[in-house]
Amino acid sequence: MVRNFGRKAALTAALMATTSLAQAAEVEVLHWWTSGGEAAALNVLKEDLAGQKIGWVDMPVAGGGGESAMTTLRARVTSGDAPTAVQMLGFDILDWAEEGALANLDAVAAEEGWDAVVPAALQAFAKHDGHWISAPVNVHSTNWVWANKALLDELDIAQPATWDDFVAALQTLKDAGKTPLAHGGQAWQDATMFDGVILSVGGVEFYTKAFIDLDADALGSDQMLEAFNRMATLRSFVDDNFSGRDWNLASAMVINGEAGFQIMGDWAKGEFINAGKVPGDDFLCFRVPGSDGAVSFNSDQFAMFSVKDEGAQGAQGEMARAIMSPAFQAAFNTVKGSVPARTDVPNDDFDACGKQGMADLAAAAASGKLVGSVAHGHANRAAVKNAIYDVVTAHFNGEYDAAAAVEELVNAVEAAQ
Numbered sequence: 001m002v003r004n005f006g007r008k009a010a011l012t013a014a015l016m017a018t019t020s021l022a023q024a025a026e027v028e029v030l031h032w033w034t035s036g037g038e039a040a041a042l043n044v045l046k047e048d049l050a051g052q053k054i055g056w057v058d059m060p061v062a063g064g065g066g067e068s069a070m071t072t073l074r075a076r077v078t079s080g081d082a083p084t085a086v087q088m089l090g091f092d093i094l095d096w097a098e099e100g101a102l103a104n105l106d107a108v109a110a111e112e113g114w115d116a117v118v119p120a121a122l123q124a125f126a127k128h129d130g131h132w133i134s135a136p137v138n139v140h141s142t143n144w145v146w147a148n149k150a151l152l153d154e155l156d157i158a159q160p161a162t163w164d165d166f167v168a169a170l171q172t173l174k175d176a177g178k179t180p181l182a183h184g185g186q187a188w189q190d191a192t193m194f195d196g197v198i199l200s201v202g203g204v205e206f207y208t209k210a211f212i213d214l215d216a217d218a219l220g221s222d223q224m225l226e227a228f229n230r231m232a233t234l235r236s237f238v239d240d241n242f243s244g245r246d247w248n249l250a251s252a253m254v255i256n257g258e259a260g261f262q263i264m265g266d267w268a269k270g271e272f273i274n275a276g277k278v279p280g281d282d283f284l285c286f287r288v289p290g291s292d293g294a295v296s297f298n299s300d301q302f303a304m305f306s307v308k309d310e311g312a313q314g315a316q317g318e319m320a321r322a323i324m325s326p327a328f329q330a331a332f333n334t335v336k337g338s339v340p341a342r343t344d345v346p347n348d349d350f351d352a353c354g355k356q357g358m359a360d361l362a363a364a365a366a367s368g369k370l371v372g373s374v375a376h377g378h379a380n381r382a383a384v385k386n387a388i389y390d391v392v393t394a395h396f397n398g399e400y401d402a403a404a405a406v407e408e409l410v411n412a413v414e415a416a417q
């Protein structure tokens with residue numbers, strides 16, 4: 001009897017130990033990859049981790065740019081229940097690192113030699129005080145235009161090379177009764193267009209002075225007035241139902257030929273690919289006219305929140321290792337629309353837009369024309385970013401004319417610092 005009971009207890013204990021180990025070898029991942037293309041890319045990550053016996057607990061929070069995800073994250077951390085791995089952008093990563101909330105990834109980074117292969121522009125956000133605190137999964141950029149090729153061919157519209165060409169192309173689409181510009185009226189989408197417009201007006205020099213240095217003269221300049229005028233021009237080419245529309249539904253309008261163009265980061269390419277479309281044949285990708293040579297980038301990184309449980313720590317390390325493997329970076333980014341976060345991944349598996357994205361990134365980094373995206377948290381901390389969002393969106397919705405927007409921008413940025 002006693003022996004039997006002992007054996008049963010030992011078995012139960014062994015079972016419990018296995019179960020808790022199995023439970024520990026999992027990551028809870030908070031992210032905002034909820035569109036069709038994003039979900040397809042996320043699956044590449046889930047399957048990669050499943051192959052390594054790392055369990056996945058999904059915590060999706062919809063909303064491009066990650067604002068809602070960051071609000072949810074703050075609430076989870078405040079209630080003492082941080083997710084183990086979190087998709088994060090730019091300055092948000094550094095903010096959490098400063099709060100001492102993130103795990104140190106130095107050991108896996110050293111084993112895998114991250115220092116040598118991750119570009120400096122990404123290390124600026126993946127390291128804090130010299131320590132690795134996140135694993136970059138990709139590099140996106142925001143100054144892209146996506147176009148429906150058949151529609152352009154039908155209306156004899158050539159790929160626009162200058163801003164004036166672009167406006168003329170938009171007008172031709174409008175005259176033909178099409179929606180010229182597919183857009184979703186959400187603050188982060190307005191701001192995403194603004195990234196490209198700023199570059200088209202004054203290149204990286206103006207972009208840097210205004211939005212990285214936050215120079216009041218540049219913020220209040222005639223160039224800024226021109227940028228807001230260009231935003232008003234774009235506003236005149238969106239359809240009546242643009243307000244509140246999700247970005248992927250705007251991409252769908254270009255995919256199905258209802259609209260000619262969308263200005264959006266290269267996550268939009270993920271939607272085209274997911275719909276079975278081929279670059280060059282079905283759709284075109286090109287830089288916002290006037291912004292060629294410049295790249296406004298953002299990099300999705302996974303930051304790991306500090307946990308005590310050793311099993312969970314192990315799973316976090318393995319997830320970071322998996323994310324950074326060259327094979328995974330190719331497999332994931334070909335689906336996501338982004339390009340690899342390491343410089344040594346061959347471009348063979350990438351389509352024409354991906355190859356262009358990789359070449360543009362390398363060239364921009366070499367020529368000093370790589371700038372962090374304002375809209376996607378790589379130019380400023382959240383307070384300044386949100387102040388810029390507010391002005392850009394109020395202007396886009398007709399609350400201010402361009403001159404008032406310039407004035408509001410100067411004041412809002414100053415107040416937010």
Ligand code: BGC
Pocket residue numbers: 032033038063064065066089140267298299300376
């Ligand atoms: C992220 C992308 C994402 C996009 C739209 C951006 O902030 O960097 O990965 O696809 O938002 O959700």
